[in-house]
Amino acid sequence: MDFCYGCSFFTLYIMKSAFYGYRADVIGLLWLAAALFFSLILGSYYPLDPSFNSIGTFTQVRNKCGYLGSFLADILYQLFGLGAWVFVLLALRQSMLAFQNRLFVSSGLYSAGIWAFSVFVSSSLMELHQPERSFFQGHISPGGILGKTIVQNTLPYLHFAGLFLVFWSSALILFVLITKSSISSGFVKMVFALQRWGGRFAVILCSKGGRALVQMQKMCLASLL
DSSP states (O other): OOOHHHHHHHHHHHHHHHHHHHHHHHHHHHHEEEEEEEEHHHHOOOOTSSSOOOOSSOOOOOOOOOHHHHHHHHHHHHHHGGGHHHHHHHHHHHHHHHHOOOOOOOOOOHHHHHHHHHHHHHHHHHHHHHOOOOOTTTBBBBTTHHHHHHHHHHHHHHHHHHHHHHHHHHHHHHHHHHEEEEEEEEHHHHHHHHHHHHHHHHHHHHHHHHHHHHHHHHHHHHHHH
8 A cells, every 4th residue: 555655656756847847838838728618609609509598499500519519609709809819818828938948937917907908909000990790690899898888988088189199009009918028128228219210221322312413413524426
């Protein structure tokens, strides 16, 4: 019995050591699989498939992931509209961070906040810019229940211009948080790049202008002779 316990403990120790050795790869692959899963269920969504809002009229589920995909896609689209596709992008981000071994630096609370903020902003922007449209045979609004609730309750106070400023500023802040890139440093790099290319363009113009001037001088001399 002690020998069996010892073998079990040793096996678990080996498996744990192996997992931690490839932890970044394993978690990265899991997040990549999640991104592909979200893409499949959202991309193959069919409004007449069985869901919580409808029992469906087709005996065969058209969603690529079956009944689970049908119900889950309907929930995501009903709640967040087209903003549900942000789950695919965020899962890809988590996968990239894991492969770069940077996922464990940020806390779980920070990642959850990024996800919530992303869904909030994307659904609100979708509803703000396409309030009259609907998708999937009129079953899904652009921003879902979340986007429609936010826009309808804030539009009387801020109007379109105010909401445009708030939501797009939030989207820019979200971009900085996700990419961890500085706008000021990016602006400085852009200025230096423009200066460099502007200098090259000026040199090219000067060289071409000099050649044209020389050709004109030669033509004038030839006409005089």
